[in-house]
Amino acid sequence: MPDFRHEQQHGGLVAGVDEVGRGPLAGPVVAAAVVFACGVPADLAAIIDDSKKLKPAVREAIAERLPHVPGVAIGVGAASTAEIDRINIYHASHLAMQRAVARLPVRPDHVLVDGNKIPDFGCSAQAIVGGDGISLSIAAASIMAKVVRDRIMARLDMRWPDYGWEKNAGYGTAVHRQALLHAGVTPHHRKTFGTVRRQMEHSKTEMRA
Template identity: 85%
Template structure:
């Protein structure tokens, strides 16, 4: 991959001060929380790390894990992690729940940043200057790092849930609606971690209640 296609630190340097990159993971799954991360590279990004940080979706799991393990060791770095539960997703809708997770991630930084860069086209209120960048995890190293942290944290959480509810394949599908997951919804039913307002889950609940009434 050409270096020009990789995220860089240009926007952070142009803005100056403490710039937080923010991204979330988990809008689409049928189960589990939505997780966000905020990353501030207060003293810049080491060259060897900048060479491998990319949009989390482009990286293999082992590479994401290695980067996530390395990030806390970077001098001057600040990392905040936030989440919104399935109950909050069902109450607020996924869009507002994702924004809540982002706000929580920024709120868990040691102090409010001077500027926030967010992957996407809409912004929650962070209480400071902020900018939304479509495809931001492909252009900003801070956002890309946040996408990696959020992905690793959420995947680990889903793996822990898989140990308690093994029928749905969450360790492998992270709660997305794969064939294994959908089959288990029919044969096993709904867990407390399923998003009841999402179409596939909602329809399964409706069929379940309809069947109960007929008995």
């Protein structure tokens, strides 16, 4: 389980940052930044983990509670599908993380980032591979980012119901890929991603035939 050791090694305010949504064929990439200025309550620390390991109901419960924890600051940022297509998913992920940190109501002295690359946050930072399973701040950020992104995809699903986004969050499931064949590409699809790009090329070929 994640713990608070990395945060305690640094003085001042430490933010944990993580992003969600690099792999989907549709939707934005979303990042969150979380600061526990007064530490993490023991009962909350006992259930916070990498968002991928938690059931949706648990993620939702944690996300609902986090804003009410004393000393907690939360920032959320995103990069749109247009930005993903323009600057690629790697740079868009960094942009979302920078926006999340910029939207914190406090300025962190240090940032812990899940992964092995560090965006420019304007302060000292440390990359931690597998950080969402190591640092409580990063794990909390992964939960917030996942919950926010899932809610976005659920709202988009109401307008574009063929693709199953409420359940697959934009990932390339069989249902999603089948819908691409029959319903086509939406404005929310990442047009530079291979599966989507090939479908667009196929549709152009059919139109010319």
